[in-house]
Amino acid sequence: MPSLDSTGRLAPYALALLRIFTALSFISHGTQKLFGFPAPPSWGMPAAFTLPWTAGVLEIVGGTLVLVGFMARPAAFVLSGMMAVAYWMAHGSKGFYPLLNGGEAAMLFCFIFLYIAAAGPGAFAIDSRKG
Template identity: 60%
Template sequence: MRFLNEWQPRVLSLLRIVSALIFLLHGTQKLLGIPPKSFEVAAFSLSWFAGVIELVCGALILVGFMTRPAAFLASGSMAFAYWIGHAPRGLFPTVNGGDAAILYCFIFLYIVFAGPGPWSLDAKRNPKA
């Protein structure tokens, strides 16, 4: 157990990095077409704003800079996405396609409270935070 406890902060950093990278990819796909997409996102639509949040917050969370506010915004945007975009299509997340939105929402909410972990710019700027 001691080994697991010693690695807990580093694994928090890994959770943050991997979650943010995948979240960021949703933004790059919506706004930049990377990776290529089969849909268009109209400027200033809800999907466009979601893409901006995914791109900006995803990048901030990935490097661990202003992590808590970025994770708070990302978590809220995923809660909004679930209730506006997925829940109306059915009760169960596995049926309405909202399982990823729920996971992102709660992972980012956890990061708001847990912080970025030691492998972050926030930790480098303020080691006691």
């Protein structure tokens, strides 16, 4: 069965869409923690320099780097590691299955960021500009 794009020419654009929409979603977790937007966290706003506050800073700063594709590989690698730690700290102890332990988002963010770190940012990235 022939593929829709047998030459792979659409792959950089599909990767860019994955990168951009993942980053936008990830940034919203940071804005929730630090600014209470779009809604404050159910557990309350974190105090400055605590682990959740630091996570919020990484979510906003790292997410923005991935969003625009600037230093996207190292940023995505750091965020992948952060989400692996977050999964095991907050969800893994609640059971094996991500669906049941509430860790689906952390697991998906972890592996999407790991893929971006390995594959690069795709199209429409500052890192991809020829200069």
